[in-house]
Amino acid sequence: MDALTSTAVASRGRPRHWRLAAFARDRAAVLSAALLLVVVVACIAAPLITSVGPYAADDSLRYASPLTSGYLLGTDQQGRDELARLLWGGRVSLAVGVVPTLCASAIGLALGMAAGLARGLLDGIIMRTLDVLFAFPIVLFAIALAGAMTPGINTEIISITIVLIPYIGRLARTAAMEVAAMPYIEAARAAGGSPLEIARRYVFPNVLSPVLVYATTLMGLMIVVGSGLSFLGLGVQPPTADWGAMVADGRIVLNIAPHVTLIPGIAILAVSLAFNFLGDGLRDALDPRTGRRSRAA
Amino acid sequence: MTNDAMTTDAVTSDPVTGDVVLEARALRTRFGSADGGLVAVDGVSFALRRGRTTAIVGESGSGKSTVALSLLGLIEPPGRVIGGEVLYEGRDLTLLSEAALQAIRGARIGIIFQDPLSSLNPALSIGSQIAETILAHEAVSRAEANERAVELLTHVGVADAARRAADRPHHFSGGMRQRVLIAAAIACRPEIIIADEPTTALDVTVQAKILRLLHDLQQEMSASLLLITHDLGVVAAMADDVVVMYAGRVVECADVDTVFHAPRHPYTRALLSCMMGIEGSRTAPLTPIMGAPPDLRAPPPGCRFAPRCPDATDACSSWSAHLLRRSATHSVACRRVDELSARD
Amino acid sequence: MFGVSVVVFLLMQLAPGDVATALLGPQATVAAKEALRHALGLDRPLPVQYGVWLTHAVRGDFGVSIATQEPVMDLVLPRFLNTLVLTFSSLLLAILIGYPVGIFAALRSQTVFDRGAMAVTLLLGSTPPYWLGLLLVLLFALRLHWLPVSGMYDIAGNGGLGDLLRHLILPAITTALGPAAIITRMVRASVRDALSRPHVRVARAKGLPRRRLLRRHVLRNALPPVITITGLQLGYLVGGALLTEVVFDWPGLGSLLYTSITARDLPVVQATTLLIGLCFVLANIVVDLINVLLDPRLQEG
Numbered sequence: 001m002d003a004l005t006s007t008a009v010a011s012r013g014r015p016r017h018w019r020l021a022a023f024a025r026d027r028a029a030v031l032s033a034a035l036l037l038v039v040v041v042a043c044i045a046a047p048l049i050t051s052v053g054p055y056a057a058d059d060s061l062r063y064a065s066p067l068t069s070g071y072l073l074g075t076d077q078q079g080r081d082e083l084a085r086l087l088w089g090g091r092v093s094l095a096v097g098v099v100p101t102l103c104a105s106a107i108g109l110a111l112g113m114a115a116g117l118a119r120g121l122l123d124g125i126i127m128r129t130l131d132v133l134f135a136f137p138i139v140l141f142a143i144a145l146a147g148a149m150t151p152g153i154n155t156e157i158i159s160i161t162i163v164l165i166p167y168i169g170r171l172a173r174t175a176a177m178e179v180a181a182m183p184y185i186e187a188a189r190a191a192g193g194s195p196l197e198i199a200r201r202y203v204f205p206n207v208l209s210p211v212l213v214y215a216t217t218l219m220g221l222m223i224v225v226g227s228g229l230s231f232l233g234l235g236v237q238p239p240t241a242d243w244g245a246m247v248a249d250g251r252i253v254l255n256i257a258p259h260v261t262l263i264p265g266i267a268i269l270a271v272s273l274a275f276n277f278l279g280d281g282l283r284d285a286l287d288p289r290t291g292r293r294s295r296a297a
Numbered sequence: 298m299t300n301d302a303m304t305t306d307a308v309t310s311d312p313v314t315g316d317v318v319l320e321a322r323a324l325r326t327r328f329g330s331a332d333g334g335l336v337a338v339d340g341v342s343f344a345l346r347r348g349r350t351t352a353i354v355g356e357s358g359s360g361k362s363t364v365a366l367s368l369l370g371l372i373e374p375p376g377r378v379i380g381g382e383v384l385y386e387g388r389d390l391t392l393l394s395e396a397a398l399q400a401i402r403g404a405r406i407g408i409i410f411q412d413p414l415s416s417l418n419p420a421l422s423i424g425s426q427i428a429e430t431i432l433a434h435e436a437v438s439r440a441e442a443n444e445r446a447v448e449l450l451t452h453v454g455v456a457d458a459a460r461r462a463a464d465r466p467h468h469f470s471g472g473m474r475q476r477v478l479i480a481a482a483i484a485c486r487p488e489i490i491i492a493d494e495p496t497t498a499l500d501v502t503v504q505a506k507i508l509r510l511l512h513d514l515q516q517e518m519s520a521s522l523l524l525i526t527h528d529l530g531v532v533a534a535m536a537d538d539v540v541v542m543y544a545g546r547v548v549e550c551a552d553v554d555t556v557f558h559a560p561r562h563p564y565t566r567a568l569l570s571c572m573m574g575i576e577g578s579r580t581a582p583l584t585p586i587m588g589a590p591p592d593l594r595a596p597p598p599g600c601r602f603a604p605r606c607p608d609a610t611d612a613c614s615s616w617s618a619h620l621l622r623r624s625a626t627h628s629v630a631c632r633r634v635d636e637l638s639a640r641d
Numbered sequence: 642m643f644g645v646s647v648v649v650f651l652l653m654q655l656a657p658g659d660v661a662t663a664l665l666g667p668q669a670t671v672a673a674k675e676a677l678r679h680a681l682g683l684d685r686p687l688p689v690q691y692g693v694w695l696t697h698a699v700r701g702d703f704g705v706s707i708a709t710q711e712p713v714m715d716l717v718l719p720r721f722l723n724t725l726v727l728t729f730s731s732l733l734l735a736i737l738i739g740y741p742v743g744i745f746a747a748l749r750s751q752t753v754f755d756r757g758a759m760a761v762t763l764l765l766g767s768t769p770p771y772w773l774g775l776l777l778v779l780l781f782a783l784r785l786h787w788l789p790v791s792g793m794y795d796i797a798g799n800g801g802l803g804d805l806l807r808h809l810i811l812p813a814i815t816t817a818l819g820p821a822a823i824i825t826r827m828v829r830a831s832v833r834d835a836l837s838r839p840h841v842r843v844a845r846a847k848g849l850p851r852r853r854l855l856r857r858h859v860l861r862n863a864l865p866p867v868i869t870i871t872g873l874q875l876g877y878l879v880g881g882a883l884l885t886e887v888v889f890d891w892p893g894l895g896s897l898l899y900t901s902i903t904a905r906d907l908p909v910v911q912a913t914t915l916l917i918g919l920c921f922v923l924a925n926i927v928v929d930l931i932n933v934l935l936d937p938r939l940q941e942g
Contacts, residue, residue, distance in 0.1 A: 194658075224769045228884055231771050232899055247772050254775060255783045265772035272767035312777070371846055395851075403848035410846070415839040420861050430847040481847060 029281020032274035038226035039271060043090035074259050082263055085241050090267065092153060092242035097223030100157045105215045111165070113207055113239025117180055117199060130166035156235045162221055171214055175207040213283040220275025227268050243268050318521050319345040319489055324381035326367045326422040335593045337363040339545040340381070342620065345489065350515065352532045355542035358590055361525045365493045369406060370398045381386060404434040407482035411494035413474035417466040423477045424462030430484040449480040453510060472503035479510065486518055493525045493612055508535055515561065533557060541565050544591050545600040551627040561629045563606045608637055669729060674683055716897065717912050723856040724893035728882045731816035735878065736871070738821040743828025750833060765822035770881045774815035774888040781811060812889045816881045820874045827867050835863035879921055
């Protein structure tokens with residue numbers, strides 16, 4: 001093995017199948033991954049699962065409680081099937097959680113790496129700009145942005161993406177700086193690697209790991225934040241529904257038919273938790289040094 | 298000498314070598330659970346005599362630091378002292394409550410740890426870290442405790458002590474920090490000082506000074522010093538008595554001259570030949586001990602040194618490996634001790 | 642703060658719809674709209690508009706609300722106070738819950754209490770706060786009738802501290818629980834880390850009594866870094882407060898922001914956002930100050 005390859009092995013650590021095995025050992029993470037898979041598939045396959053659409057209102061059956069025949073999860077105040085709304089709404093909620101996080105991760109990763117590796121003026125410019133965004137409480141900024149533009153799913157996605165970029169950028173920058181300070185980077189440079197080559201082969205994988213872990217946890221959080229925006233009416237507009245909007249709808253009938261509010265809330269909670277566990281499992285698998293044996297540790 | 302196949306019983310007061318102030322008997326300390334755990338200290342017995350310096354010497358992993366911690370009940374979960382006794386002033390320290398132990402720690406038995414760089418609280422001044430020992434055990438005012446702290450600092454060789462007592466640890470070098478730690482350990486004039494590898498983390502030039510300091514303090518306070526080390530040079534310089542440990546057990550126990558000039562356990566002899574190269578013939582090769590220390594999660598049966606011992610026989614692996622008394626001051630855990638000494 | 646104001650201003654420029662049209666109605670002639678725009682100074686270059694706006698803002702003059710035609714400051718100021726009440730009581734609650742539980746969990750590591758605390762905090766951290774609020778309302782207000790459903794004071798009553806407190810309980814708890822969960826975890830991690838430091842064992846070996854040991858050698862080291870991070874929680878907490886205001890009809894900046902965004906009442910939105918940003922910056926300064934006071938290393942510079 002030549003110098004460059006051996007240092008590449010050092011940076012990437014153990015081969016991939018070891019990491020999968022480590023991941024598989026964390027039962028919570030595996031269960032969460034399974035749950036998320038089921039949820040995603042169910043939402044995508046919504047038309048196949050429910051015969052009644054999410055918009056079909058049946059006045060005679062308003063506020064039916066769960067387990068009424070034909071309506072597994074009951075109906076809302078307009079007689080619409082809760083289960084259908086949950087599944088169709090899930091598409092929106094999940095998209096709003098996942099898509100912006102992925103976009104922000106890509107952008108934040110690039111910016112952070114650039115800032116962390118280039119240092120000097122470029123670093124200063126990027127970080128000052130991001131710092132301005134940092135000054136805002138995340139929810140406030142999302143609300144303000146969403147409010148300034150026409151409400152809708154695209155607005156939600158864009159505003160959440162913008163809000164997330166500074167957080168991921170900062171993380172990527174710190175990770176890049178840490179890796180750049182490692183001795184094996186010196187060795188790679190001495191062995192004749194070009195800066196771009198080094199960035200690609202050694203820095204990138206080691207920055208990707210923490211960003212990936214962080215992003216997974218963020219996805220769960222963003223589903224909560226995104227549903228918060230919808231709750232306020234700043235997200236998707238009626239009659240399209242997502243989980244946040246469903247909670248808002250149920251607010252009026254909280255006393256009579258609490259299930260309308262409770263059910264989507266539980267869905268948000270469950271998915272958010274699942275992403276949390278997933279993120280933890282990923283972290284333990286990708287960086288065995290920080291890994292812990294049990295969840296409670 | 299008689300061939301006593303007796304285990305070392307209670308070491309009685311010997312008029313030649315002085316009273317026993319602290320004695321460990323069959324001390325056993327385990328980390329982890331009964332199955333799958335690791336017994337780091339497995340039946341260790343030794344005695345510390347008044348006014349003398351006893352060194353516990355062994356490789357890394359031999360259990361010597363664990364012994365020091367076990368004596369004062371400082372082992373934390375998942376570790377536990379699971380057997381044996383530690384006799385001090387007629388009481389068994391392993392049975393005492395935490396409150397009772399607190400009264401002894403620092404006041405009657407002081408302990409100095411091995412890593413001066415991280416043994417001091419970075420958030421507090423060094424003066425207060427010395428004064429707190431005094432305040433914990435004596436009914437004095439804070440001002441008086443601080444004054445004494447400054448005196449102690451001067452005593453251990455910290456220049457400009459009055460001013461420096463207010464400084465935080467990061468202003469001090471490793472050697473200076475160790476002096477501070479020593480000052481804290483002797484602040485209440487304990488009668489026993491335990492020093493766990495006090496110089497291992499320090500530069501060679503500083504080591505000698507710290508050891509000198511320890512020696513002087515011990516003499517001055519007429520204290521007994523229990524010195525834990527892996528460095529035979531330190532043993533030669535400081536110790537009166539030596540306890541050699543291997544794989545969690547004591548293999549040889551004698552006064553320093555006997556250990557260096559007439560060792561009887563094959564491990565002790567091998568240890569000495571590892572390092573004596575510099576004094577002996579320059580052309581003779583260093584003789585390392587073949588193999589490696591055993592994994593204590595699954596230690597070899599019988600004598601633990603047997604797998605690496607040049608003089609081992611099959612019977613050694615089924616022998617209980619207890620200490621055999623050769624004289625009032627010399628015990629060896631080797632069943633072939635008499636044959637081997639007759640041979641040499 | 643400067644950056645904040647720039648961002649706020651720019652954001653408002655993004656808003657679709659034209660102010661003139663909003664004010665005059667879609668029937669107005671082009672000429673009339675032009676005239677209004679000129680009068681409002683909307684046809685001047687952007688940086689100039691910003692400068693004008695900023696000078697007004699610093700003087701406390703945010704103009705007039707499009708919806709109600711009242712001076713914006715009159716609308717905003719009382720609500721500012723209400724939001725402060727909610728925010729600071731939530732912060733207090735979050736700290737009062739988070740620190741003790743976190744410390745206790747760290748000291749009783751791996752016991753039932755610890756595991757339970759970790760499970761609960763995990764749940765709370767993943768729960769949408771507004772839903773949690775609704776849940777609490779359902780349980781305590783609607784089903785058990787222990788506490789009022791919404792608002793800040795009883796409409797019929799005559800105010801007073803007791804009434805305020807009764808109304809404050811649910812919103813404050815709702816806002817506090819998320820940050821409390823995070824604080825608990827951070828405190829626990831920090832204390833566990835401090836406990837494992839070598840100097841703690843040294844302190845034990847000196848025979849120090851337990852309480853003093855904890856105070857001087859564990860907490861003294863564990864808490865300062867957590868306090869810094871608690872500062873970062875403020876953002877999360879303020880955001881939560883805004884949502885909570887909407888859920889509980891708490892008359893603060895959050896609910897005002899919500900209604901004004903929906904109504905496209907630009908001046909109000911700008912003023913509210915700016916003030917919220919100000920709150921946030923002020924609170925951060927306070928946290929920084931506390932930090933300097935508590936961390937001796939920072940004191941020496």
